[in-house]
Amino acid sequence: CPPSGVGPALRRLSDDLQECGWVKKQTLVLSARIPVLKLQSTSGVPVDITIAATNHHTGLAARDLVLKMTQGAPPIVPLVLVLKTFLRALSLNDPYTGGISSYCIVVLLHKYYTETQGAFYYNKRSGIDSAFFFELQDCGLLLLHFLHAFVHRFEKQLTHVDDPLTPPVFAEDGTLLQPSENIMQSCYQISRLCQCFRRAAAAIAPDNPEVGPWGEFEGSLLDRLLAVAGHTRSTQTQRSAETATQTVGGGGG
Numbered sequence: 001c002p003p004s005g006v007g008p009a010l011r012r013l014s015d016d017l018q019e020c021g022w023v024k025k026q027t028l029v030l031s032a033r034i035p036v037l038k039l040q041s042t043s044g045v046p047v048d049i050t051i052a053a054t055n056h057h058t059g060l061a062a063r064d065l066v067l068k069m070t071q072g073a074p075p076i077v078p079l080v081l082v083l084k085t086f087l088r089a090l091s092l093n094d095p096y097t098g099g100i101s102s103y104c105i106v107v108l109l110h111k112y113y114t115e116t117q118g119a120f121y122y123n124k125r126s127g128i129d130s131a132f133f134f135e136l137q138d139c140g141l142l143l144l145h146f147l148h149a150f151v152h153r154f155e156k157q158l159t160h161v162d163d164p165l166t167p168p169v170f171a172e173d174g175t176l177l178q179p180s181e182n183i184m185q186s187c188y189q190i191s192r193l194c195q196c197f198r199r200a201a202a203a204i205a206p207d208n209p210e211v212g213p214w215g216e217f218e219g220s221l222l223d224r225l226l227a228v229a230g231h232t233r234s235t236q237t238q239r240s241a242e243t244a245t246q247t248v249g250g251g252g253g
Contacts, residue, residue, distance in 0.1 A: 001051050001052075006035050006051045007030050007035055009051055010028055010030070010035055010036075010037045010049070010051065011028065013037060013049065014026055014028050014037055017037075017039065021042070022041050022042055022043075023039055023040075023041065023042070024040045024041060024042045024044075025039070025040050026038065026039045026040070029096050032096055033186075034050050035050065035051070036048050036049065036050050036096065037049040037050075038096070058163075058165045058166070061165050062103050062165060065164060065165060066103065066106050069106055069107070069110040070106070070110075072110075073109075073110055073113045073114065075113065075139050075142055076106070076109040076110055076113050076142075078139055079109055079139060079142060079143050079146070080102070080105060080106055080109060082143065082222065082225070082226075083105050083109075083143075084102055084105065085226065086196075086200065086225065086226060086228075086229050087099060087100065087105075087193075087229075089226065089229035089230060090192075090196055090229045092189060092192065092193055092196065095186045095187065096186070097189075098186065098187060098188040098189035099187065099189055099193070100184065100187050100193060101183065103183065104161060104183045104184055104187075107161065107163075107164060107183065108146075108150065108161065109146060112145075112146050112149055113142065116142075116145070140204075140214065140221065144201055144204060144205065147197045147198070147200055147201040148201055150194070150197050151194045151197050151198050151201070154190055154193070154194055155191075155194045155198075159182075159184040159185070159187050159190050160182050160184065160185075161182060161183050161184045162180035162181070162182070162183075163180055163181040163182070163183045165181075166180050166181040167180055168180045196228065196229065199228045200225050200228045200229075203224045203225055203227070203228050204221045204224050204225050211224070
């Protein structure tokens with residue numbers, strides 16, 4: 001499909017989907033760098049549809065990269081799910097409205113994991129003991145330190161993250177010929193995002209008087225984190241049940 005045909009093709013698809021009972025709502029965003037048709041199913045599942053027409057569209061390559069990253073760093077998988085739930089509850093999970101994409105979250109988590117892993121094993125071999133270098137299989141500590149690292153890096157609104165799929169191109173003398181694509185270029189809500197991540201980290205930190213040492217905490221740290229976004233596992237269960245009831249009710253009518 002040529003670039004000029006993407007808009008009309010998505011419009012035709014949008015018209016066809018109007019007749020589909022499983023589509024609850026849809027939004028066509030043609031002004032984005034990559035036009036997208038955003039859907040939500042009756043069961044609450046969000047779906048983004050784009051059409052590959054230029055080299056900027058790296059959807060399939062991004063899928064393969066995410067799979068490779070998660071297979072190479074299994075501990076980040078549950079963290080991606082937690083952060084996606086957290087961001088969605090705050091309406092910060094959509095780059096088209098100034099939030100951060102799931103792809104960007106995976107890239108940042110993987111980069112943090114691999115960098116921390118290298119530092120951890122280097123210090124372990126060197127006999128250096130530091131409270132910062134923790135066992136990387138501890139998903140709780142990995143998430144807590146990632147939240148702190150994210151805020152430290154982006155709180156001054158420096159929102160540039162190189163896309164691993166489009167690395168920068170340099171001349172032989174080191175001159176930058178072509179910068180990498182910035183996968184956070186549309187994240188204009190970065191200030192709010194950092195504020196929420198800072199509050200989330202504070203909510204589960206062991207030095208929080210309401211929490212204390214994690215081994216002695218009797219509640220749910222996950223619920224405390226999600227509560228920052230006004231969301232808990234119980235509200236998720238309730239919403240899922242309500243959605244299922246509405247779906248069944250609609251089908252029976």
